[in-house]
Amino acid sequence: MKRFFYILAAALCIAAIPANGQVKEDFKPAPNVQPGKQYPQVNSERCVRVRVVAPDAKSVKLDIGGVKYELKKDDQGVWIGESAPQDEGFHYYQLNIDGADVPDPSSLYYYGSSRWGSGVDVPAADEDFYAVKNVPQGEIREIYYWSEVNNAMRHCFVYVPAEYDLNPTKRYPVLYLQHGGGEDEHGWPQQGHTAQIMDNLLAAGKAVPFLIVMDNGSWTMPRPAAPAAAPTPQGQRPPQAPQGQRPQGGQRPQGGGGFAMPANWADGIADTFIKDLIPMIDSRFRTIPDAAHRAMAGLSMGGMQTKTITVAHPEVFSNLGIFSGGTITVADCKNNPEFAKTLKLVFVSFGSRELENRVAGFGDGTDPRQETEELKASGVDAHFYVSPGTAHEWLSWRRALYQFAQLLFK
Amino acid sequence: MKRFFYILAAALCIAAIPANGQVKEDFKPAPNVQPGKQYPQVNSERCVRVRVVAPDAKSVKLDIGGVKYELKKDDQGVWIGESAPQDEGFHYYQLNIDGADVPDPSSLYYYGSSRWGSGVDVPAADEDFYAVKNVPQGEIREIYYWSEVNNAMRHCFVYVPAEYDLNPTKRYPVLYLQHGGGEDEHGWPQQGHTAQIMDNLLAAGKAVPFLIVMDNGSWTMPRPAAPAAAPTPQGQRPPQAPQGQRPQGGQRPQGGGGFAMPANWADGIADTFIKDLIPMIDSRFRTIPDAAHRAMAGLSMGGMQTKTITVAHPEVFSNLGIFSGGTITVADCKNNPEFAKTLKLVFVSFGSRELENRVAGFGDGTDPRQETEELKASGVDAHFYVSPGTAHEWLSWRRALYQFAQLLFK
Numbered sequence: 134m135k136r137f138f139y140i141l142a143a144a145l146c147i148a149a150i151p152a153n154g155q156v157k158e159d160f161k162p163a164p165n166v167q168p169g170k171q172y173p174q175v176n177s178e179r180c181v182r183v184r185v186v187a188p189d190a191k192s193v194k195l196d197i198g199g200v201k202y203e204l205k206k207d208d209q210g211v212w213i214g215e216s217a218p219q220d221e222g223f224h225y226y227q228l229n230i231d232g233a234d235v236p237d238p239s240s241l242y243y244y245g246s247s248r249w250g251s252g253v254d255v256p257a258a259d260e261d262f263y264a265v266k267n268v269p270q271g272e273i274r275e276i277y278y279w280s281e282v283n284n285a286m287r288h289c290f291v292y293v294p295a296e297y298d299l300n301p302t303k304r305y306p307v308l309y310l311q312h313g314g315g316e317d318e319h320g321w322p323q324q325g326h327t328a329q330i331m332d333n334l335l336a337a338g339k340a341v342p343f344l345i346v347m348d349n350g351s352w353t354m355p356r357p358a359a360p361a362a363a364p365t366p367q368g369q370r371p372p373q374a375p376q377g378q379r380p381q382g383g384q385r386p387q388g389g390g391g392f393a394m395p396a397n398w399a400d401g402i403a404d405t406f407i408k409d410l411i412p413m414i415d416s417r418f419r420t421i422p423d424a425a426h427r428a429m430a431g432l433s434m435g436g437m438q439t440k441t442i443t444v445a446h447p448e449v450f451s452n453l454g455i456f457s458g459g460t461i462t463v464a465d466c467k468n469n470p471e472f473a474k475t476l477k478l479v480f481v482s483f484g485s486r487e488l489e490n491r492v493a494g495f496g497d498g499t500d501p502r503q504e505t506e507e508l509k510a511s512g513v514d515a516h517f518y519v520s521p522g523t524a525h526e527w528l529s530w531r532r533a534l535y536q537f538a539q540l541l542f543k
Numbered sequence: 544m545k546r547f548f549y550i551l552a553a554a555l556c557i558a559a560i561p562a563n564g565q566v567k568e569d570f571k572p573a574p575n576v577q578p579g580k581q582y583p584q585v586n587s588e589r590c591v592r593v594r595v596v597a598p599d600a601k602s603v604k605l606d607i608g609g610v611k612y613e614l615k616k617d618d619q620g621v622w623i624g625e626s627a628p629q630d631e632g633f634h635y636y637q638l639n640i641d642g643a644d645v646p647d648p649s650s651l652y653y654y655g656s657s658r659w660g661s662g663v664d665v666p667a668a669d670e671d672f673y674a675v676k677n678v679p680q681g682e683i684r685e686i687y688y689w690s691e692v693n694n695a696m697r698h699c700f701v702y703v704p705a706e707y708d709l710n711p712t713k714r715y716p717v718l719y720l721q722h723g724g725g726e727d728e729h730g731w732p733q734q735g736h737t738a739q740i741m742d743n744l745l746a747a748g749k750a751v752p753f754l755i756v757m758d759n760g761s762w763t764m765p766r767p768a769a770p771a772a773a774p775t776p777q778g779q780r781p782p783q784a785p786q787g788q789r790p791q792g793g794q795r796p797q798g799g800g801g802f803a804m805p806a807n808w809a810d811g812i813a814d815t816f817i818k819d820l821i822p823m824i825d826s827r828f829r830t831i832p833d834a835a836h837r838a839m840a841g842l843s844m845g846g847m848q849t850k851t852i853t854v855a856h857p858e859v860f861s862n863l864g865i866f867s868g869g870t871i872t873v874a875d876c877k878n879n880p881e882f883a884k885t886l887k888l889v890f891v892s893f894g895s896r897e898l899e900n901r902v903a904g905f906g907d908g909t910d911p912r913q914e915t916e917e918l919k920a921s922g923v924d925a926h927f928y929v930s931p932g933t934a935h936e937w938l939s940w941r942r943a944l945y946q947f948a949q950l951l952f953k
Contacts, residue, residue, distance in 0.1 A: 187643030233597030235645040275683040
């Protein structure tokens, strides 16, 4: 389904190339170039151009959006070429040099698609909301912590607003913000521009200050597999398996990095959050440690995790956001009266191209906008947002955070 | 000179390969593998093995330590091969696929050699001192700040010890810790393992707690060039050029990334530190804002910056560390009486292989150990440390920080 969507999207893009096959020569370096480098570049038609020195190669391709574009070699051994127009926003990509998939040596690197590799931002008309500006600056804090559930050190990032250290007795609400499948805890601080979005919102007086915890949701649980159990919206959990094994080696805890979650992933992540992560955050930071002042949100897989965990743990979370990862329905509330009773805020969002193409699990005929409107009509403070002109990528989610943050904890 | 050293070092390493040309088959994934990946690997002989899928390539090489090693292709299009034995410690490397220098798609990436690219740690016998352990954990805080000198936002990291937020009225000394040429502010938090070294030292009661600020020292100044002036140990500065231009575009401030510093680099960095960075740190954190409780240290180019800035600004820094980047001599003190008067601590270190080969600018016949001993004999609290078996790389500097931190602010 996803593959089909990519092919469809690519076909739409290619259709936008001028009939003469020429691209407009107004390319500029993307924000993702390495210091001192000049590529990748993007032109006003949103085509992405790359350049690589490969004097002995027979074939070099740019692989972006599920399509491979042939580069051309000059007599100096320099390969250059460009993609069809891409959507505004952030796109993972790679080069293919004589059959080898490798990062572009000129770009900055991001964790996504289950690898550290190249990414490029096609400038968005509204990019100002996530730009680094001379406003009061919060911090992204990198923290390792011990997890009993995982019997290992884990790794997270915490956004702390600029005013936090200036108000040494004030306590703050907390948003737990999850990445998508094939991504890890670096996603929101890097591709997501979490700190810039929040600093700019706070400087404009459009949000109340809160902490944002960004942890790893795709980390394979180190325990022997528990009896297989589907995610349980009712909150029952399968019997606990013995604990004690450490995750894969290396001196840094590392993400499992895959879309294939173990059968007990929701259980493992919920346990990690509730038994280890949240107590660590509540002891380390001046939080307001109750459900009303705690939110969870996530994109794609992280949205599914958000739904599973918040529905099962209304004593922990009263606010939730699902970005390109499903909905909360009236039935979810009817079936979970405790959840319905304490629920304060529901935010659901998609990129417009996802809705058009009904991907992300919505090929079942349901309409997430209608589901959210029904939820709202039932008395829940529910919001539905569509990011214009974007698909299942980070510009959709930057905008979702920008919208969601203005609603939270007010 | 450096090139000669690499060739010499490579020759020594190659000499260690068994006469039959076979490598020992006890390779294990290095700590630098990406999540879910298995390469690069290192064996007990300290050879580095890489693997890459490149079915249509004619030639694939591993480029490490200034030497290129040919990989061999199997009938599945998978290339595999290994280097001669490397020193213990951290090494930048890359792959060369049909003439294209690219990162290894399996490794984690680091900023060094003026590019984001692959790195591999050959396990060190003493690696425990920089391992992530279940001890009280400090934080690495990522901060953007406005610089009047540069007329731009800049970017730094600050290590904050675990006890900082538990002692809300206590004030702390600060170490300003600089990376080397072709590196940037990511070097110390990532390759340097600053947080782990400090957390482990503090947990063992071997150091007093202090903050560590890691900023970018190779950022090209955005001002029009001032009249050319060599770094001036006496503290005279060339006339200030008009300010006002922004550095290169992109939404994130980015390092200039080169060994070639503008003629006024020392002046520009000193101005940035003294007018912008230090006031920001002293206002944002609970520091002890005097020279006695402020230190500067750096590796290689950062060590040279440290000497230039601390000698010229004894009112700002009374403690300094130079890792593989020069010495402080009795003559430096004689020529700078204010510096000599307030100087509290001098720490000078090298990797043993640097000393043996007299690289890093010491081909002039001077002996840094003797110079430091003379300085000590003159009454300065001076220390000289040699990292055993390492060259001009990060294990030398991790060990230097480990030693230096135990002497600081006591």
